[in-house]
Amino acid sequence: MRINENYRNIQDSYLFSTVGKKVAAYAASHPDARIIRLGIGDVTRPLCPAVIDALHRAVSEMGTPEGFHGYIPSEQGYPFLREAVAGHYAERGVTLSPDEIFISDGAKSDTANIQELFSGDAVVAVPDPVYPVYVDSNAMSGRAGIYENERWSKLVYLPCVAENGFMPEPPKEKVDLIYLCFPNNPTGAVYDHAGLAAWVDYALRRGALLLFDAAYEAFVSDPALPRTIYEVEGARSCAIEICSLSKTAGFTGTRCGYTIVPRDLEFGGMNLNAMWLRRQSTKFNGVPYIVQRAAEAVFTPEGWSQCMESIGYYRENARIIAGTLDELGIFYTGGIHSPYIWLRCPGGLNSWAFFDLLLEKANVVGTPGAGFGVNGEGFFRLTAFGQRESTREAMQRFADLARTL
Numbered sequence: 001m002r003i004n005e006n007y008r009n010i011q012d013s014y015l016f017s018t019v020g021k022k023v024a025a026y027a028a029s030h031p032d033a034r035i036i037r038l039g040i041g042d043v044t045r046p047l048c049p050a051v052i053d054a055l056h057r058a059v060s061e062m063g064t065p066e067g068f069h070g071y072i073p074s075e076q077g078y079p080f081l082r083e084a085v086a087g088h089y090a091e092r093g094v095t096l097s098p099d100e101i102f103i104s105d106g107a108k109s110d111t112a113n114i115q116e117l118f119s120g121d122a123v124v125a126v127p128d129p130v131y132p133v134y135v136d137s138n139a140m141s142g143r144a145g146i147y148e149n150e151r152w153s154k155l156v157y158l159p160c161v162a163e164n165g166f167m168p169e170p171p172k173e174k175v176d177l178i179y180l181c182f183p184n185n186p187t188g189a190v191y192d193h194a195g196l197a198a199w200v201d202y203a204l205r206r207g208a209l210l211l212f213d214a215a216y217e218a219f220v221s222d223p224a225l226p227r228t229i230y231e232v233e234g235a236r237s238c239a240i241e242i243c244s245l246s247k248t249a250g251f252t253g254t255r256c257g258y259t260i261v262p263r264d265l266e267f268g269g270m271n272l273n274a275m276w277l278r279r280q281s282t283k284f285n286g287v288p289y290i291v292q293r294a295a296e297a298v299f300t301p302e303g304w305s306q307c308m309e310s311i312g313y314y315r316e317n318a319r320i321i322a323g324t325l326d327e328l329g330i331f332y333t334g335g336i337h338s339p340y341i342w343l344r345c346p347g348g349l350n351s352w353a354f355f356d357l358l359l360e361k362a363n364v365v366g367t368p369g370a371g372f373g374v375n376g377e378g379f380f381r382l383t384a385f386g387q388r389e390s391t392r393e394a395m396q397r398f399a400d401l402a403r404t405l
Helices: 015-029 049-062 079-090 107-117 132-140 193-206 272-283 289-298 301-328 351-362 388-402
Strands: 101-104 124-128 156-159 177-181 209-213 239-244 257-260 332-334 340-344 379-383
Touching (some): 015 351, 049 301, 079 101, 079 289, 101 107, 107 132, 107 209, 107 257, 107 272, 193 209, 301 340, 301 388, 351 379, 351 388
Parallel strands (some): 124 156, 177 209
Antiparallel strands (some): 101 257, 239 257, 332 340, 340 379
16 A cells, blocks of 8 residues: 655654653653743643633533533534634624634644645745744645755745844745744744735735734734734735634633634635535534633633733743843844744854753753744744743743853
8 A cells, every 4th residue: 555655755753742852851861850841832821710611611511411512513613602703803893704714623733734725736835934834734745845955845935034024025936825924933023014915915916825824813912913814905815814722712722723714715716615614524523512612701801801811921921031031132033922032042053952952951941943944043932831930940041051152
C-alpha cells in the first residue's frame, strides 16, 4: 500500500512538540529545577464563573430525560451559540447570519482543514514568521512543494520584519490563498483599518481568498483598531475568518471556537459556505452540548466582563515582560494588543541557542523564533499567559542572564 508521500517532506515534529520534548528531557535530568514556562501559549487563569455556571447547568440537564442531548442536530453548531456569536459581531457593526457561523473545537483544526476546499495547485502565501499550522497543513496535502534551504518551494513567503513593522505587504505576484493572523502570532503586531483594507483590495482585484486568523481579537485594546476583517468593506466577498475561545475565555482545555464562511464566497462556480458545511458534516462530529452552552455564556454581558478581567491580568503580565526588556534595552514588539512579546535575542545569539541557554541557566522556557520561519531567526517569543509571580520571577532570571551576555 502506498502512503501519503508528502509526509516524508515535513519535519518529524511540530514546533511546540519539539519545545515540549526539550523541556521534558531537561526536567527529567534536573528534577530539582523550578522551570517557569513562558513558551507555549497555554492560559493559566481558570474559567470564569459565568462559564462554570453554564457548564454546571448543562451537565445537570444531561442527567434528565427531558434535558438530555444526544447527537448534535447539525455539525455546524447549536443555533443558540451561533446566534450569540452573531451578536458579538453585531457589536462591531458587522452583520452575520447564523448559517454563516460554524462552531469548531478551536482555531487550529479549522486553519489546518480549510485548505481541503481548494485544488492541489492553488498558490499559497504565508507570513514569515508564521504559525506553523498554516505551512504544515499545506505541506501534508502536497501544496507546499519541496522543503530545501529552510523554505518550501511552492509557497510564497510574505516577510514580517522590523523594517515593515512586522506587517507584510500584499505580494506582487498572483496568489490564491493568503493566510493572515492579526493580532499576530508570533510577533504581536496588529493592522489598522487601512492595513487590512489593502489586503481586501488585493484579494478582490486578484481573485484571491484571505484566510484570516482572529484568535487574539479580544486582546485589541484600542477601539479604533479592527477586531474582525469584516469591519473592512468588501471582506465578505474574499475572506474566511477563524476564531477561538482558547485565549479569549481560557478554553484551551475546554475546546471551542468558530469559523465564519460568508455566503458571498463563490469560487470556481462553487459556494464555499456550502462546501464547508458538506466537509464538516462528513468529517467533524461537532462540539459537545455542554461546551457549547459554556461558550454561549462567554458572550453574555456578565461572561464577557469576566473574560476581560482575565485578559487584563495577562495584559499586566505583558507589561511586566515589556518593562524588563525596556530596562535592558532589548528590542521587542507586541505585548500591547497581543499576549505575545517578540524580542531580539540578547548577545546576538541565534534563537535555538538562546532557548537552550535560557532553559539551562535560568530555567525559563520561551519559544525560539526560528521555529516560526527564516525571518524568525534571531528572535524569541515570550507569552504573557503565566501566573503573575512566576512571570515576575521569570523576567528577573531573564534579566540576570541577559546582563551577562
